[in-house]
Amino acid sequence: MPDATGTTRYNEKMKRIMDAVELRQPDRVPVAFQASFWLARYGGISYRELMYNYDKAAEIMRSALIEFDPDQYYPVHATTIGRVSEAMGFKQIQWPGHGVGDNQPFQYLDREYMTADEYDDYIFDPTGFYLNKYLPRVGEAFEGLEELPKFAGLYYNHLLAQMRHFGNPGAVRALAALQKMAEESQRFIMHKIGFEKDMASLGFPVTHGAATNAPFDYFGDYFRGAKGILTDMRRRPDKLLEAMEKAGVLLLRHALANAKASGNAFVFIPIHWAPDSFMSQEQFLKFWWPQCRKIILGLIENDLIPICLWESVCTKRMEAIGDIPAGKAIYWFERSDLVTAKEVLGDVVCLRGNVSPSLMTTGSPEEVDASCRHLIETVGKGGGFILDCAFGIPDETPLENVRAMYQSVQKYNA
Amino acid sequence: MEENEKRLVDLVADMEEDDALACAREMLDSGVNPLRVLDLCRTAMDIVGKRFEQGEYFLPELILAGEVLDQIGAMAKPLIIQTSDKPAVKLPKVLIGTVHGDLHDIGKNIVTFMLDINGFEVKDIGIDVPVARFIEEIKEFKPQIVALSGFLTLAFDSMKETIEAITAAGLRDQLKIQIGGGQIDETIRAYTGADGFGLNAVDAVTFSRKWTGDFSHA
Numbered sequence: 001m002p003d004a005t006g007t008t009r010y011n012e013k014m015k016r017i018m019d020a021v022e023l024r025q026p027d028r029v030p031v032a033f034q035a036s037f038w039l040a041r042y043g044g045i046s047y048r049e050l051m052y053n054y055d056k057a058a059e060i061m062r063s064a065l066i067e068f069d070p071d072q073y074y075p076v077h078a079t080t081i082g083r084v085s086e087a088m089g090f091k092q093i094q095w096p097g098h099g100v101g102d103n104q105p106f107q108y109l110d111r112e113y114m115t116a117d118e119y120d121d122y123i124f125d126p127t128g129f130y131l132n133k134y135l136p137r138v139g140e141a142f143e144g145l146e147e148l149p150k151f152a153g154l155y156y157n158h159l160l161a162q163m164r165h166f167g168n169p170g171a172v173r174a175l176a177a178l179q180k181m182a183e184e185s186q187r188f189i190m191h192k193i194g195f196e197k198d199m200a201s202l203g204f205p206v207t208h209g210a211a212t213n214a215p216f217d218y219f220g221d222y223f224r225g226a227k228g229i230l231t232d233m234r235r236r237p238d239k240l241l242e243a244m245e246k247a248g249v250l251l252l253r254h255a256l257a258n259a260k261a262s263g264n265a266f267v268f269i270p271i272h273w274a275p276d277s278f279m280s281q282e283q284f285l286k287f288w289w290p291q292c293r294k295i296i297l298g299l300i301e302n303d304l305i306p307i308c309l310w311e312s313v314c315t316k317r318m319e320a321i322g323d324i325p326a327g328k329a330i331y332w333f334e335r336s337d338l339v340t341a342k343e344v345l346g347d348v349v350c351l352r353g354n355v356s357p358s359l360m361t362t363g364s365p366e367e368v369d370a371s372c373r374h375l376i377e378t379v380g381k382g383g384g385f386i387l388d389c390a391f392g393i394p395d396e397t398p399l400e401n402v403r404a405m406y407q408s409v410q411k412y413n414a
Numbered sequence: 415m416e417e418n419e420k421r422l423v424d425l426v427a428d429m430e431e432d433d434a435l436a437c438a439r440e441m442l443d444s445g446v447n448p449l450r451v452l453d454l455c456r457t458a459m460d461i462v463g464k465r466f467e468q469g470e471y472f473l474p475e476l477i478l479a480g481e482v483l484d485q486i487g488a489m490a491k492p493l494i495i496q497t498s499d500k501p502a503v504k505l506p507k508v509l510i511g512t513v514h515g516d517l518h519d520i521g522k523n524i525v526t527f528m529l530d531i532n533g534f535e536v537k538d539i540g541i542d543v544p545v546a547r548f549i550e551e552i553k554e555f556k557p558q559i560v561a562l563s564g565f566l567t568l569a570f571d572s573m574k575e576t577i578e579a580i581t582a583a584g585l586r587d588q589l590k591i592q593i594g595g596g597q598i599d600e601t602i603r604a605y606t607g608a609d610g611f612g613l614n615a616v617d618a619v620t621f622s623r624k625w626t627g628d629f630s631h632a
Contacts, residue, residue: 094517105566107517226520230477234429277614279472312596313613357567358601390597394567 009203013071017205017386021305021350022327025383029376031409032207032352033070034392036079037105038402041395047103048096051082054191061195065204068406072207073199074392077192081106084188087181089140092222105395113137114223116232119239122223123246125152134223141177144170208307209262212255214292215244217272233279233287244291252298259304266305266330269295275312281320289320300328307332307352309391318344334390338379351379352386355405357394365404372408380414419454426458427465429475431482438486448490455486459531466528467616473524476615480527505535506626509557511543513572518565521595521615525561528615534559534622545579552585559622562608564595573606581607590625594618 019026035042040050043060050057054077061076085095085106092113095106114122114134121129128150135142147168154162165171196206213221219240220229232240255267273279274288299306307330310317315336322345332352333341341351355371363371372387379385387409393402415423418441425434441451462479465471508529512522519541529536537555539547552560560580562573573593580586593603594612603611610621 100515100517104515105568107566109517110520227477230474231481233474234478235431277472279474280470283472283474356599356601357597358570358599358605361567361570362601362605394597396567396571 006201006203010200010205013203014205016071020384020386021330023347023350023382023384025414028413029380029409030071030386031406032072032074032386032388033064033068033406034074034207034388035064036074036392037395038393038397039064039076039079040103042399042402046096047105048082051080051096051106054080054083054188058191058195062199062202065199065202068402070204070406071386072205074207075192075196077188077195080188080191084181084184087141087177087184089143089177090138091140092138108221110221110225112225112228114219114228116224116228116236119232119236119243123239123243126246126250128152138222141181142174144168144172144174144177147171147174206264208266208268209264210255210258211268211270212251212295213269214271214273214288214295215248215251216288216291217270218247218251219243220273229273233283237287240287244287248291248294252295255295255299256302256304259299259302265303266307267299268307268309270309270311271314272311274310274314274317276314276316277312281316284317285320289317293321293324296324296329300325305329310334310336311391315340321345322348324348330386332386332388338375338385342379342381342385346382346384350384350386352388354388354390357390360389360397360401360405361394363401365400368401368404369408369411372405373412376408376412376414382414385414415454419450422451422454423458423461426455426479426482426486427461429478431478434482435485435489438489442489442493448493451486451490455483456531459483463528463531463619467619476524476527479531483531505533506559506622507535507537507555507557508559508561508622509537509539509548509551509555510561510563511539511548511551512541512563512565513569513576514542514544515568515572516564516566517541518563518595521565522561522563525563525594525612525615525618528619529561529622532619532623534626545576548576549579549583549585552580552583552589558589558626560589560591561618561622562591562593562606564593565597567597569595569597570602570605573602573608577607590621592618592621 016026016030020030037047037050039057039060040047042064045056057076057080065073082095085093093106093108094100096102096104100107118129118133121133131148132146135145147165147170149162149165199206220226224232259265259267274284279288296306296308305328309332311334313335314333318341326348329349330352331341331345331349333354338351338353345351355368355375359367359371375387422434422437422441425437438451442448459479462471462475466476510522510526512519522538526536526538537551537557539551562576564573577591590609592610592612593606593608598611600611612618612621
């Protein structure tokens with residue numbers, strides 16, 4: 001770690017990142033650090049412990065930051081969700097001790113959490129739909145909320161009698177479970193805030209404070225499931241479009257509020273359904289991009305910096321997604337060729353990525369070094385580039401390869 | 415092909431779900447042999463598969479075609495009178511599953527469907543499949559192709575272990591192995607010892623055809 005005070009180092013790193021975002025040439029190519037379960041291996045603990053033990057996870061992350069000295073790090077608390085998931089009785093993931101083994105990562109379950117004929121319920125009254133249908137389906141702690149009074153439409157003395165439903169057995173149970181969950185949720189967030197403050201004082205900025213999703217991905221991943229959303233595009237395109245219009249407003253509202261609360265200008269948008277091979281360009285321009293663009297622009301208008309992680313290959317989308325104000329966002333490409341991205345999008349967005357997971361896990365440190373050097377010297381030319389893995393450090397990556405990657409930014413420059 | 419037969423093929427291939435179902439219902443009600451209706455659906459699926467390969471259709475169309483096929487199948491199958499006069503055509507076999515540790519199945523399901531509509535007998539043994547289960551299934555099902563799916567990076571080692579176990583069981587020479595998933599590339603193909611890898615469902619079909627002879631598209 002260079003010999004400098006935390007504040008100086010923090011400012012140096014932020015300047016390097018902001019130079020990249022604003023498409024200027026930084027003093028050297030910045031490097032980001034995203035690791036989830038790789039940290040468990042690095043620290044010699046089980047995946048399960050990493051998910052449950054806030055202090056231990058933070059201690060390992062701290063050591064990693066001191067060793068690798070990245071310019072930005074992904075919040076470790078995105079992984080330490082064991083306790084709070086248990087308190088919620090989270091049904092959408094399986095995690096160590098809850099469906100998978102102690103050394104397996106948590107995994108999302110692609111299911112239909114909203115049926116096709118419930119689009120109307122969502123569109124008419126999203127909050128009512130959440131309370132009565134959606135929440136009890138995704139978390140055990142919410143079971144019983146459907147017994148609460150149906151607030152919308154109540155008025156004057158109707159309120160007097162209807163509030164008795166707060167005493168329904170399911171509602172009582174749900175409120176008690178949620179109270180308990182809230183305690184864990186508070187502990188979790190306070191720990192996150194404390195840790196990030198400590199790391200900032202050591203000179204390490206966190207990558208982002210808030211996260212959101214494209215409206216299509218929100219419905220596709222978390223409501224309708226893959227099969228549901230894909231058939232909706234053909235069977236009920238108008239309903240899907242109407243629901244996304246509504247959801248877009250809600251997603252942006254949450255992202256703005258969360259970003260404000262975090263005091264961090266970066267907002268992470270992991271993107272799942274945009275790849276070239278998933279839908280036609282025509283479908284992309286109808287169902288996917290305009291709705292996501294609205295969120296991206298909404299964030300930018302509020303002086304926030306979207307970090308869009310374009311999963312898989314999105315080369316055919318590059319021209320369309322370049323239609324945003326220049327120097328205001330980061331596009332992190334997982335498998336798209338960054339040299340092509342530089343040609344198409346180099347004047348518009350800062351690029352991030354993308355040392356391949358196969359190389360990180362099975363290659364030699366020399367090969368990792370060569371790949372990083374290539375990215376730094378080609379994609380980094382003229383600025384506007386942050387070096388990173390394709391989508392975080394793969395859990396199975398040998399330590400020497402991680403070292404090779406973080407040393408490369410000190411050795412090479414654009 | 416008669417006019418109403420061509421109509422059914424077109425409706426299914428053109429994603430006109432409601433009309434396709436009504437047309438199939440009408441044909442079955444008027445006494446058309448249910449096996450003929452299913453044959454027509456196969457013809458339509460051939461067209462869907464080709465349009466997908468040519469980049470005209472994408473996942474929404476592939477999934478919807480599968481749904482239409484299932485619904486027409488559900489109408490037609492109860493009407494089939496079992497006959498033993500025609501020996502069943504022997505199709506080349508593919509065994510597919512997501513390797514152990516990985517619970518993802520979207521990609522695997524799409525590959526299964528594409529192989530199925532392209533004339534393979536596909537046995538899908540699900541997700542998080544232990545090595546030993548693959549070995550048992552290979553002995554029992556005797557596939558010419560084994561397809562290993564996985565989305566997470568942990569699948570690299572699971573695929574490698576599975577292929578090593580197939581070799582150790584003395585089964586490697588009688589079959590070809592392909593791997594696929596979000597993170598798979600040539601480096602991982604070489605690492606795992608697979609014969610091929612695919613970036614999408616079309617690659618899976620091309621690989622399987624190559625190693626079993628181009629029986630259905632000769």
